[in-house]
Amino acid sequence: MRGxxxxxxxIQRRKLNIAVAGIPKxxxxxxxxxxxxxxxxxxxxxxxxxxxxxxxxxxxxxxxIGLVKLMGRSTGHIALHATLSSRDVDCCxxxxxxxxxEGEGGxxxxxxxxxxxxxHAVLVVAEGVGxxxxxxxxxxxxxxxxSGNLVFLDPGLWLKSELKNWWTRDHAKELFTVKYIDPTYMxxxxxxxxxxxxxxxxxxxxxxxxxxxxxxxxxxxxxxxxYAYIPVEEVALAKNxxxxxxxxxxxxxxxxxxxxxxxx
Numbered sequence: 133m134r135g136x137x138x139x140x141x142x143i144q145r146r147k148l149n150i151a152v153a154g155i156p157k158x159x160x161x162x163x164x165x166x167x168x169x170x171x172x173x174x175x176x177x178x179x180x181x182x183x184x185x186x187x188x189x190x191x192x193x194x195x196x197i198g199l200v201k202l203m204g205r206s207t208g209h210i211a212l213h214a215t216l217s218s219r220d221v222d223c224c225x226x227x228x229x230x231x232x233x234e235g236e237g238g239x240x241x242x243x244x245x246x247x248x249x250x251x252h253a254v255l256v257v258a259e260g261v262g263x264x265x266x267x268x269x270x271x272x273x274x275x276x277x278x279s280g281n282l283v284f285l286d287p288g289l290w291l292k293s294e295l296k297n298w299w300t301r302d303h304a305k306e307l308f309t310v311k312y313i314d315p316t317y318m319x320x321x322x323x324x325x326x327x328x329x330x331x332x333x334x335x336x337x338x339x340x341x342x343x344x345x346x347x348x349x350x351x352x353x354x355x356x357x358x359y360a361y362i363p364v365e366e367v368a369l370a371k372n373x374x375x376x377x378x379x380x381x382x383x384x385x386x387x388x389x390x391x392x393x394x395x396x
Contacts, residue, residue, distance in 0.1 A: 133163070133351070133368040140349045140364060153339040154351040154364050155332075159320055161209040164370025165362055166353035170332045171324065172210070175203065178319035179214035183256065187220040189311040190252035196309045197243065197253050197295060201288035203316055204258030205281070208374050210319075211258040215384055222246050222253040223390045227260035228374045231393035233294060240298050242391055255291070259316070262287045288312050334359065 133154055140152040156163045159175035179202050186198025202211045208226020215224040223242060225231055232238045246253045266285045275283040292312045299308040324332060331354075338352035338359045350361040374381060385392070 133364060136351075136364050137368045144349075151343040151348040152350075152364065153343050153348070154367065155335045155339055156351060156353045156367075157332075159210065160204055160207055162204075162207040162372050163353075163367060164372045165367055166351075166355060166372075167357065168331075168354065170328045170335065171320075172328070174322065174325045174328045175210050175319045176213045176217060177325055178322055179210060179315065180218055182313050182315035182318070183214060183218045183220060183254065186311060186313050187218075187252075187254050189313075190254055190309075193252070193309040193311070194307040195247050195251065195299075195303075196311065197247075197255060199288060199292055199295075199310055199312045200254070200256045201286070201312075201314045201316070202256060202258055203319065205260045205284060207372060208258040208260075209372075211256050212374055212380060212384055215256055216380070216387060219387065220254055221256050221388055222250075223255045223388055224384050225255070225257040225261045226374055227258055227263075228376050229393060231262070233265075233298070237391050237393065239393070240295075243295075257287050257291065259284060259287065262290065266290045286314075288314055 136152055136154050143150050143152060156166050156169040157171060158169045159171040161169050161172040163169045179200075182200050182202070186200045190196035190198035202214060204210050204227065206227055208224075208228055211224055211226050215221040223239070233240050235241070243253050243255070263284055266287065268285065272283070272285065277283055289312070292310050295310050296308070299306070335352045342350055342352060342361050347361060349364050351364050351367045352359060352361055354360070355362070
């Protein structure tokens, strides 16, 4: 969307007879203002397969933990909705919340309790989780991708290592297994489901109708269930982060019984 703004501004500067229209495509569902982006519901649906596999692997081992990393650099919508729809997840970590590993109320204490109760646990994390906790070299701190964003390190591999170190240190004589599943491109590189296909078709038609009506510099999308045209500059600036004080995150806490991971 930021790229569309730059193109739109240049076209306006040159006074060219070219329309610019955007459609809200991102499986992360992190575009602000609109109800949802298309691809999101398909991603949540595919994430179920990874969580189901992690649950089976965790159940099949003594003190088994199934660790699943889902897409979500800056927002945890996929992890949140996948957790709610799965009901097999014991803990969900998203970028919008802080957490810590050691001590009272920490992740290790919670997982140890869950392992004693059930013999296994399933942990779902978004890819943007714990970036301030993962050790980095000076070069990694400055590394950026093609879009200018900081390159994120893999929180799944880091957590897998930390979990093993913790168990070896505190429970050296007990069996323990961590099965790590990263379905990043599996949930993105699949055909859209019926709901997303319909939504994609309608926002595309809406964009073309807007262009043919003489509009430009807009994004077509759903707002409160109504198809609308939103200035692309506003969409480029808006964010859609998980509100950890609303009912959806409360539902996650209720389903998983996980602590709020406030600072110790």
